[in-house]
Amino acid sequence: MSGVVLNDVIKKYGETQVIHGIDLQIENGEFCVFVGPSGCGKSTLLRMVAGLEETTDGAIRIGQRDVTRMDPAERGVAMVFQTYALYPHMTVEENMGFGLKMNGHAKREIQTKVAEASRILQLDDYLKRKPAALSGGQRQRVSIGRAIVRGPEVFLFDEPLSNLDAELRVEMRVEIARLHKDIGATMIYVTHDQVEAMTLADKIVVLRAGRIEQVGAPMDLYRDPDNQFVAGFIGSPSMNFVRGTVTDGGQVDVPGIGTVPAAGLDAGREVVVGMRPEHITIDPAGDTHRVDLSESLGGVSYVHLLGGNDKIVVEERGDYRSKEGDTVAIRPDPAYLYFFDAASGQRLR
Structure with missing residues (x-):
């Protein structure tokens, strides 16, 4: 596993700048949450780490490698999206192993990795089912399992719980926290829900209008905010x-x-x-x-x-x-x- 470092990262769409010189260090094995209101740039920043958005200026490092201009497949990251994007005609087992199969991995290796991911995510009883026979929470676990089998250096989550109902959101928060504890991977998680940020994160990055307002541990931000925006955003009900x-x-x-x-x-x-x-x-x-x-x-x-x-x-x-x-x-x-x-x-x- 590897840490992630962003040095003066900038993103522009034409003349419009949406990310303004972000400097950030995420330690190896850390669970870092990007949080902020809609339009603050948190998903854009995550997609820049993944390589799905081009970095206009600055540098992104994963471990010892400068990945700023690398293709997404070369960066050693796996991304879990808001939508599950599972193949409906494939079983859970086939969905989780499909990426490895397409990359030419041996059948035995695929079976071993899928079995390990299934054990971690408690999906053993569902491996032969197709997505239509699963609940929303189970489908999202399959999506996470598909990321686990790739053995990435960094996991990226883009608002993965926003399509779930309230009870499933709580259940999946616990699942993701347990996953991080079990595999110890570096994880970057995007959400607009400060409750998710407080309950999951080792480190929270509060963003507004493409700039970092404050970085710190959840309770540090709660007890010692640097400004009125952070004080009002962290905590429910707000200050x-x-x-x-x-x-x-x-x-x-x-x-x-x-x-x-x-x-x-x-x-x-x-x-x-x-x-x-x-x-x-x-x-x-x-x-x-x-x-x-x-x-x-x-x-x-x-x-x-x-x-x-x-x-x-x-x-x-x-x-x-x-x-x-x-x-x-x-x-x-x-x-x-x-x-x-x-x-x-x-x-x-």
Whole structure:
């Protein structure tokens, strides 16, 4: 297995530049997730690593090899797409081994590799079935198995779970995490779903408009975001943001909440205060905010509050849960406040 290094990678379509000088190092055996909103360039970047998109400038290395101008078949990568793209007239066994057969591998070698991939993906009972007799999750496992038998240096996943229903998505997340643990391969995974990113990744790369906003371990990005975009994108529900002004006393006057400590910030500065839902306490005796909606998920509820110019979501646990129409006050935990520049969105530390 090999790591992947991108040096000042650029992609242009004519005069339009969509990838802006990406520098990134993915270690050998690492599970790296590209995440970001639609149109941020994450799939384009993945396809550049695969060789399916030409790199306009910069360099891509896989292991010790510069693969920037290599054909996809020479790069030592295998890609799993959003669609399964299985041959409907072939069995599961034939689908997984077809690529090796076309490349002239011996029948015994193909059988051995297919059997090993089937064991890893728990497909032994389905090897003689055709795709029409499989569920969506099973078809995607066959697609992954087809990649495994090739023995690639790097696995590339392009939103492989987006066509599955909610239950199968959870099941397949577990399957992919187990696969990475079992074979220890370098994997690059593209998704717009930050829950997938948080649960699968060793390293998350947050992209916006063809640029890297931040790179780090999932909990590092969650606890220590560099800017308002990352803070709002990582976490579900997302971080709450309210505008305020720094006072002479080293505090921020936040409408609907009151003053919160903000040592080290210049008086008069306009800032955005970030608060995660789990770091806010509801005071049912207050009257500042009206409960617009309470989403109960069993062990936890997410309470949507109206008040001032900002909507705020608060996490509630325990026996007492706020109800629609209640009026409440809120108290953020001062140990978990984030401050961002109101103009640039950059974190103020």
